[in-house]
Amino acid sequence: MRDLTLVLIAVGAWIAIGFLTAWWMARRGHRHPSWLFMGAVFGPVLALVAPMRVLRHPRRLARTETGPRRPGGLRVLVGVDGSAESLAALDLATGLLGPYTESLVAAEVVGYDAAEDDWDGSTVAAKSRLNSAAERSGGRVASCEVLAGPPAQALARYAHEQRIDLIIVGRHGRGLSKRLLGNVAQELVREGTVPVLVAGGRQNPSDR
Structure with a gap:
């Protein structure tokens, strides 16, 4: 025994x-x-x-131009994942900063493995959510980006490389992402070099 x-x-x-x-x-x-x-x-x-x-360098997988750029304004990056919080972040970006942005970029991050063979349709789903985000913004979103890597690191690296002035993200992500992958907003605030604005879960009145 x-x-x-x-x-x-x-x-x-x-x-x-x-x-x-x-x-x-x-x-x-x-x-x-x-x-x-x-x-x-x-x-x-x-x-x-x-x-x-383990790969250590987040990278861009796909880019789609969806709207005009306005020279002289802010360069804003919004993290999108389909959650209510990320939609609130998008609404905040378009409603509060939309008229003052040079470019408003919507980005979603998928895993490295999905980037290689899209085993679970993550890349396709990300592109679909980003297209919906661009439509939701009423033409404010200038481009959509699919990134690969750890969410916080991928967003921070993109923001640094593209000289982004402000990152806007939701407080939490979808499903179990906070427990499994950590709180992206907290990681960005703690380790990022670009200012971060964290949005709550409220959406536009039209969504209620």
């Missing part, structure tokens, strides 16, 4: 280490469910190879 207990403890520890490694990878932009399977099977082995597998 004692031997069986030791075996069960060893198996549990093996799987737990693998799952923790998969979670660590998800926080760094690798969200394919196959990593959970690999974590359960390979356990500590995955922990050893994960640092070499």
